[in-house]
Amino acid sequence: DIVERLCATQEQPLLGQHWVITAGPTREAIDPVRYISNHSSGKMGYAIAAQAVAAGASVSLISGPVNLAPPQGCELIAVESAQQMHQAALTLAPKANVFVACAAVADYRLAKVADQKMKKTPGQDELTLTLVKNPDIVADVAKLADKPFTVGFAAETQDVEQYAKDKLARKGLDLIAANNVAIEGQGFNSDQNALTVYSANNAFDLPLGNKSAVAKQLIEIIARHFDES
Amino acid sequence: DIVERLCATQEQPLLGQHWVITAGPTREAIDPVRYISNHSSGKMGYAIAAQAVAAGASVSLISGPVNLAPPQGCELIAVESAQQMHQAALTLAPKANVFVACAAVADYRLAKVADQKMKKTPGQDELTLTLVKNPDIVADVAKLADKPFTVGFAAETQDVEQYAKDKLARKGLDLIAANNVAIEGQGFNSDQNALTVYSANNAFDLPLGNKSAVAKQLIEIIARHFDES
Numbered sequence: 522d523i524v525e526r527l528c529a530t531q532e533q534p535l536l537g538q539h540w541v542i543t544a545g546p547t548r549e550a551i552d553p554v555r556y557i558s559n560h561s562s563g564k565m566g567y568a569i570a571a572q573a574v575a576a577g578a579s580v581s582l583i584s585g586p587v588n589l590a591p592p593q594g595c596e597l598i599a600v601e602s603a604q605q606m607h608q609a610a611l612t613l614a615p616k617a618n619v620f621v622a623c624a625a626v627a628d629y630r631l632a633k634v635a636d637q638k639m640k641k642t643p644g645q646d647e648l649t650l651t652l653v654k655n656p657d658i659v660a661d662v663a664k665l666a667d668k669p670f671t672v673g674f675a676a677e678t679q680d681v682e683q684y685a686k687d688k689l690a691r692k693g694l695d696l697i698a699a700n701n702v703a704i705e706g707q708g709f710n711s712d713q714n715a716l717t718v719y720s721a722n723n724a725f726d727l728p729l730g731n732k733s734a735v736a737k738q739l740i741e742i743i744a745r746h747f748d749e750s
Numbered sequence: 751d752i753v754e755r756l757c758a759t760q761e762q763p764l765l766g767q768h769w770v771i772t773a774g775p776t777r778e779a780i781d782p783v784r785y786i787s788n789h790s791s792g793k794m795g796y797a798i799a800a801q802a803v804a805a806g807a808s809v810s811l812i813s814g815p816v817n818l819a820p821p822q823g824c825e826l827i828a829v830e831s832a833q834q835m836h837q838a839a840l841t842l843a844p845k846a847n848v849f850v851a852c853a854a855v856a857d858y859r860l861a862k863v864a865d866q867k868m869k870k871t872p873g874q875d876e877l878t879l880t881l882v883k884n885p886d887i888v889a890d891v892a893k894l895a896d897k898p899f900t901v902g903f904a905a906e907t908q909d910v911e912q913y914a915k916d917k918l919a920r921k922g923l924d925l926i927a928a929n930n931v932a933i934e935g936q937g938f939n940s941d942q943n944a945l946t947v948y949s950a951n952n953a954f955d956l957p958l959g960n961k962s963a964v965a966k967q968l969i970e971i972i973a974r975h976f977d978e979s
Contacts, residue, residue: 552907554938557784559784628868638931649878650881652876
């Protein structure tokens with residue numbers, strides 16, 4: 522009835538939308554036991570996924586290795602490496618309305634992964650690892666002919682605003698959410714975060730709060746810009 | 751009274767002993783957000799610590815970053831890097847009776863850790879990381895004038911017995927526990943493990959079982975050899 526529909530409209534503004542969200546770190550294998558990774562906990566991406574579900578969206582969450590329970594009502598696609606995440610993202614993004622690239626994807630992977638555990642060579646005190654560039658997931662999604670509304674993240678330790686605005690323009694994103702991970706108590710592995718969201722012409726400050734609250738505000742900004750796009 | 755003492759003797763054979771146990775992986779920083787690590791979950795080391803406490807030992811557990819609750823009754827020393835673990839181990843080991851090096855310590859660390867998050871350089875498709883050798887914790891403990899009874903681990907993906915026996919002799923260990931981490935369902939991140947324990951002249955097979963049961967058997971072998979040493 523009409524009351525139900527009104528409630529749905531008010532409480533589930535994303536009903537009928539498909540969101541694809543990436544979260545967590547990636548792991549780039551060195552050999553069967555060693556890898557390169559980063560300090561991303563996945564908490565921000567999981568909070569965005571949970572809030573998007575709560576707002577009525579159908580959510581696909583592409584997640585690197587984290588220690589978090591997947592939010593109820595999500596489709597979880599578990600991946601390890603940047604290449605695996607790239608493949609999953611490029612498969613799902615063309616049919617999505619919104620793509621949120623929250624994962625901390627490794628920029629580089631090993632040029633060659635060793636089949637067996639690498640052994641220390643007696644007398645060899647140095648070891649050189651040669652890395653090659655990984656595909657740029659969010660840039661490749663933004664280049665799609667049928668691109669979804671595309672939101673990037675910039676986790677930086679310095680010159681945050683400059684890097685974020687540059688990344689927004691260079692990669693053809695619709696929005697970018699920037700945070701300074703060098704500040705204690707926000708960003709990686711924290712339960713709190715503070716973001717500044719940039720569009721081509723505007724900036725929106727989401728002050729320090731728990732990641733659920735910040736995720737809810739971020740989703741409202743995304744939804745407003747998506748509706749206007 | 752005598753009954754209490756008998757019970758204590760039977761159930762807590764390690765009463766009065768101080769065991770130092772290392773567990774988990776180490777993390778070697780590349781920059782403020784990236785690091786090199788390995789797939790060690792810490793489960794085996796934590797199981798050994800829990801069983802040693804249950805057997806009456808006073809236990810110091812030096813642990814790299816893991817997602818496990820510390821066993822009750824342990825002193826937990828949380829570290830990140832191999833250098834931090836080395837420092838903690840060399841501080842505690844001289845006063846210990848038994849040292850069990852179960853951690854999967856990074857053989858190499860970055861020659862230079864970047865102060866700020868490394869940025870991709872446009873046009874630069876390759877990146878070279880130069881690594882230098884980390885200190886060898888278990889070898890340095892075994893070299894101490896007042897060395898504890900020293901037990902190493904060898905987690906290998908091939909030629910397990912040969913590597914283990916070589917490591918035992920080369921590093922001056924009293925025992926070494928070897929496992930093949932290439933076999934699915936045992937070793938890293940599994941709840942089960944199978945070990946072969948080598949002394950200079952003997953080998954003891956601990957068949958596949960949950961890590962608590964394997965830890966209990968391992969402790970019995972260590973305790974017997976320690977008593978005879």
